Amino acid sequence: MTPSSRRKFIRLFSGGLSVLPFLELSNPLYAGEARERMLHANSLDASSMADDEDFWGWVRESYTVSPNIINLNNGGVAPQPKVVQDTHIRYYQYSNEAPSYYMWQILDQGREPLRERLASLAGCDKEEIAINRNSTEGLNTVIFGLNLKAGDEVVLTRQDYPNMINAWKQREKRDGVKLVWLDLPLPMESDDEIASRYINACTSRTKVVMVTHLINWTGQIMPVRKIADAVHAKGIQVIADGAHTFAHLDFKIPDLGCDYFASSLHKWLSAPFGSGLLYIKKDRIRDVWALLSNNEPDGPDIRKFESLGTRSFASEMAIGAAIDFHEVIGSARKEMRLRKLKNHWVDQVKDLPRIGFNQPRTPHMSCAIANVSIEGKKPEEVAGELFTRYKIHSVAINWEAIHGVRITPNVYTSLKELDKLAGALRKMAV
Numbered sequence: 001m002t003p004s005s006r007r008k009f010i011r012l013f014s015g016g017l018s019v020l021p022f023l024e025l026s027n028p029l030y031a032g033e034a035r036e037r038m039l040h041a042n043s044l045d046a047s048s049m050a051d052d053e054d055f056w057g058w059v060r061e062s063y064t065v066s067p068n069i070i071n072l073n074n075g076g077v078a079p080q081p082k083v084v085q086d087t088h089i090r091y092y093q094y095s096n097e098a099p100s101y102y103m104w105q106i107l108d109q110g111r112e113p114l115r116e117r118l119a120s121l122a123g124c125d126k127e128e129i130a131i132n133r134n135s136t137e138g139l140n141t142v143i144f145g146l147n148l149k150a151g152d153e154v155v156l157t158r159q160d161y162p163n164m165i166n167a168w169k170q171r172e173k174r175d176g177v178k179l180v181w182l183d184l185p186l187p188m189e190s191d192d193e194i195a196s197r198y199i200n201a202c203t204s205r206t207k208v209v210m211v212t213h214l215i216n217w218t219g220q221i222m223p224v225r226k227i228a229d230a231v232h233a234k235g236i237q238v239i240a241d242g243a244h245t246f247a248h249l250d251f252k253i254p255d256l257g258c259d260y261f262a263s264s265l266h267k268w269l270s271a272p273f274g275s276g277l278l279y280i281k282k283d284r285i286r287d288v289w290a291l292l293s294n295n296e297p298d299g300p301d302i303r304k305f306e307s308l309g310t311r312s313f314a315s316e317m318a319i320g321a322a323i324d325f326h327e328v329i330g331s332a333r334k335e336m337r338l339r340k341l342k343n344h345w346v347d348q349v350k351d352l353p354r355i356g357f358n359q360p361r362t363p364h365m366s367c368a369i370a371n372v373s374i375e376g377k378k379p380e381e382v383a384g385e386l387f388t389r390y391k392i393h394s395v396a397i398n399w400e401a402i403h404g405v406r407i408t409p410n411v412y413t414s415l416k417e418l419d420k421l422a423g424a425l426r427k428m429a430v
């Protein structure tokens with residue numbers, strides 16, 4: 001790192017550069033074009049931008065899309081735009097010049113400004129955001145960190161994510177916490193019906209309700225706010241698993257009314273692999289023990305969840321470039337575009353007699369993710385054929401009563417690619 005790039009890096013965090021400071025530092029030329037694109041997009045309404053193929057073509061060019069396969073499993077993990085990859089690589093190389101100096105004295109200065117940027121995107125106070133590695137880490141921190149005793153009840157569903165289900169099972173085995181299971185008949189088309197299942201499962205012993213904000217198996221968006229408002233009135237705390245919603249849907253974390261929320265930034269924010277955030281409402285931070293050792297494990301400082309030991313600060317710092325890139329697209333524009341992409345292929349095949357869907361039909365209850373089935377074929381057969389015959393990468397889902405192939409486009413997915421998917425499904429379903 002030259003003295004001038006070190007000065008630039010430090011100046012970045014005193015707020016000196018531009019509206020897209022991380023991109024500016026990484027690639028000024030690209031940042032200039034991104035700024036113009038953003039200004040143009042901001043001058044139009046979000047719904048008309050969802051159809052602006054020139055804008056989305058530029059977004060696609062910003063990624064390093066595989067020329068060999070069509071990636072429609074962006075739900076598992078997303079790729080990063082080239083500018084995010086470049087930022088990451090550059091910081092990694094800086095770190096390697098003298099790790100303990102560049103990582104722990106220079107890059108480290110970026111953590112608090114990054115926390116501010118993340119908090120601003122999340123719509124909360126920066127003292128409510130811990131920067132970590134993924135949703136599993138964030139949610140396990142809360143699940144293992146809450147003071148619960150034998151007989152306390154926790155409401156969760158068989159459709160939640162395995163890493164969280166298993167963490168709760170561990171608390172059941174170790175501490176005698178009682179797990180109260182819901183078995184949701186997905187897809188469900190009524191927010192009220194979903195909410196009432198959670199509310200009716202609560203008793204005077206219920207201490208926690210965990211809700212997966214967006215069910216990864218099918219794409220169902222859950223009415224967290226409705227559930228939270230109702231159970232808070234009974235003194236029950238709410239954990240939201242936001243692995244799939246942060247930077248996918250246009251919302252602020254406090255809109256959900258939950259006490260705890262965690263997300264993986266390598267999913268919809270397109271940040272480096274192994275980056276995440278944990279939100280804890282300020283007055284709840286003391287109630288959660290630090291998962292890893294800290295000198296004040298029951299203290300009020302959100303940073304007690306960041307005692308992770310040595311890790312790559314380069315990937316953490318490159319989150320900033322992903323936030324800038326996301327701001328250029330804009331949360332409202334992104335949600336509308338993603339819903340349009342999902343509808344684009346679903347509408348082409350939905351009336352075919354052998355095709356079925358596992359995501360809800362009600363427009364606000366799903367966004368990018370859909371889950372399709374073909375009568376008479378197993379999900380792995382459909383996913384296998386999509387890949388071998390059409391080079392379309394998807395994922396077969398067999399979880400509880402859910403059987404289908406999950407299809408997840410991202411902002412860089414083209415309409416032509418989705419036409420190809422629809423054509424393939426049409427042929428497979430005749």
Ligand SMILES: Cc1ncc(COP(=O)(O)O)c(C=O)c1O
Pocket residue numbers: 075076134135136137160161163212214215216241243244264
């Ligand atoms: C609903 C849900 N929660 C949590 C996770 C875990 O995410 P990570 O592996 O990034 O911790 C996932 C991953 O797909 C998920 O879909």
